Amino acid sequence: MQVSAKAIVPKTLFLEGLARCMKKTEVIAPVKMKGGDITFEPISNVRQITFDYVNDHDPLKRFFIPAREELFSYHFSGNKPVAKSPPQPKPRVLFGIRSCDLQGLAHMDGFFQGAFEDQLYWQRRQQTLTISLACTEPLDTCFCICCNGGPWLEHGFDLQLTDLGETFLVEIGSAAGRRFLEEWHVPCQSAKRKDLQLRQELMQKCDEKMIPTAYLAKACIQITNNRVREELWDEMGAECFSCGGCTHVCPCCTCFDVYDCPQEDGQGTRYRCWDSCQYAGFTREASGHNPRAKAKERVKRRFYHKLSYAYIQQDGHPGCVGCGRCITVCQAFNQLDVPAVVKRLRRDG
């Protein structure tokens, strides 16, 4: 099979291949927790995998930039400081991830290999094989079709699966994806016209089920041309709880902060943790001056980054993949998530 080829594999055989892989490589897959929450976790048996899910509440960025990670630790050898790096990441397979998350990863790749290459991020990224599962049933919060974030992708995956009932339609997106199929003896047959047609029908149905709620274009124009009334930002700022949830669950948000944990004996560790542009401490300067002291300015900043042309031109796409997590996570329910704000901006002039 060549890269970009489309194959058909019985589901059971694909999962057997995954089980063989699991003996040598860590496999992270969707698991249903007690209570019904979905989480992606390392598994020890393919039977742990659930297919009864649309998405995890947390974006997969946590596997590439954890919410809190050690950058290095240090100690003194005599008078000489000695730094120690964290262990190198091991190879792993991310199975069952959704298109929007993968699109979010593509966005993060751009950030972490921009002006500065982030070693920790890239080591993890290179050691991870992504097997995505295209969506056939959206949630009522999904709006990926508005942001080109899904329900299936043209590229950016190692392997993309579409559930056709008894079989998976497997699209090979990279040499690493092809190697996975070969190494773990996943028997592939070329997809036939009827398979492709079935997949097309499934995708079309999924598209139809999705109510497009975020017509970005007008909102982008409004923000880019600074046409949004200050009063609207005032209103939105007053509503915001500044919990930072929207940025923590956003597959496109990359901001972090760095802090030290020194210990009395001269040892210490430097950590990196997620930060949020919705927090006042994020932009406070050493002098104490804060250019974005008010919630209003921080909400404005967030949507400027998501929707203004300057960033769209830089990144090649808006800073949103339509996963809809900001809708669920927002304390100011239905007011400050992307579709809600896009709607408010569109109607404001």
Place this chain on the structure above:
Amino acid sequence: MKIQTTCPFCGCGCGMLLEVEANQVISASPQRSHPLSRGTLCIKGWNGHQIIHHPQRLTQPLIRNRQKLVPASWRQAITLVHDRLAKLRDDHGADCIGVIGSVKTTTEEAYLLNRLARSVLGTPHVDSLVRYDHAPSVRVLQAQMGYATACAGILDIEKASVILIAGANPKAQAARVGSYIFQAAKRGIPVIHIDPRQQEHTPLYTLFMQPRPGTDLALFNALLHVIIARGWQDPGVLGISHLRDDGLQRFTPEYAEQVCGVPAHQIVQAAELMAKSGPGVIIYGTGVTQQVNGTANVQALWNLALLTGNMGREGAGLIPLLSANNMQGAIDAGLMTELAPGHRLIKETPTRHDVAEYWGSLPEKKGLTVQEMLNQAGKRIKGLYVVGENLAWAAPDTQASTKALKNLDFLVVQDLFLTETAALADVVLPACSYAEKEGTFTNLEGRIQRVRQAIRPVGACLSDGEIIARLAKAFGATFPSDPKQIFLEMQSCIPCYQQIKYAQLDQPGGVVWPAPGAQKGNGRCRALLGERRGGFYPVTAGAPFTEPPDDEYPFALFTGRPVFHRRTGTMVSRSFTLDKEDPIVTVEINTDDAKALKLRSGWPVKVVTRRGHLRCTLVATRAIAPGTLFLPIHHKEGLSQSLMLAALESESGIPEMKLCAAKLETA
């Protein structure tokens, strides 16, 4: 791996997942399946986990040796605590020992501490910091319902047709409650806000009434007056058809306007909204309780709920905004000196019989409250055992409380960090955080939820329950150690827990006591009250403000809770992200007052009261009325509590921590 647990910050009890890798908690994220939080967390929930691995965590017991705290083994520490407490008891009687429990540990631990104090040490002086926040609520609700708890659930806010908030900032203090109020306001539900300070969400509400600090009782009574005088009361309630000779007659809206400064027409509008809108929820916080009229205020709000028919139906009731994760659990476990487990008064003989079956014996009378123990430190109280509270900083008049703690013969403190209180101790016992132990928290609506162990204990820390059990063992008593066993024993002593099956606690959101489903359709109050009705007891004679403004101290200073500072900052100040959010202590002044004093926003000033002073940055604002100053409760660079009064309210023993007279000086 992710572990489901319950957020340890405010009283909402949001569901949370802790992500664990190599025995380290990496992150906290919201639990989508949780019926209350529904996949949301506030800033504290998202970032509070950073305290777990903070380098300042205590990792081994410390004992005082020649003025210095030095590391010791558990055996040494427990033996020392036992020997010193036993000696104090032998020399001065059990009455000389005080025990102060936590509103943050699990209910099981609160229960064990209560049992240790009352049945093993034999002292009646056991109390908790519920006293400083909601002692008046406990007093009124226990007397009215037999249960010191909210008469409505948080989800009742969704079903309410009108909402009244008094003396609270739900957005900052209990964000999930704030979120439900916000959603209701956006749906067009009338929201009435009574507070001396306008908050961020106030402009979204229908009506904002700004009484002068400390005059709430007159305002609440005026609402009752208007409702009765105009015949708007709920016809099914009490048969009150006219204003009786019970003192309410004089509280006309015009009279209240004179006292509180709230326009009479606003009072009438609020009364009409409360009486005519349908089911209504009344939410109040420490703005109402931490006053010299605290109990009267809560009784007046109870009267209002009763008069408007807001008891015993869905979408209606009275909710005290309990400010800690397990304040309700501490109340349930009887960690207040007047209470036995299960909301029953200790002075009642049948209660003592019930509890004594498991405990062996317990004191017959109530003992001293927290503040009374501090006042008696070195006199009646010789030894003090403080669990999970930074008492030196939590108490009003910090200098006096620190001095009191230094007067003790023996002080034991059990905590995660070397707090200002622990630094004064003779023995410091390192306790596990919420991520290192099992048990339950009960949120402000009585929702009992599991707390699950996510990692092995940090250093040599032990859970509070295990430390208490080891101490009990040193005194020759055997306590259960398994959280399930403790819960089952608690159920025998706490009647309102009896219908709960332990396995039910595993479901997302746990169980709301008294029983799952018991409150369906009629509100929680009906399930609690049964066929009884609470009483309408107008309270009209409010005690005067202990320290009114005068020529020397012309401003009425009041405090409030911001988002980023909680209590004494033991936890919040050790989260890197939270700690940098709000580093500057500010004092708010009305813009006109600032002009008159020729002061401007951003200038350094000194807030001076009769107890001390605090350096702050001035903020001139229209959010507060002229003649008032507002100081957020802040744990950095000085404490607002250090300026406040320790005067006690006579009925519930709550200190008047909210208000005092102050002046401003340029720094």
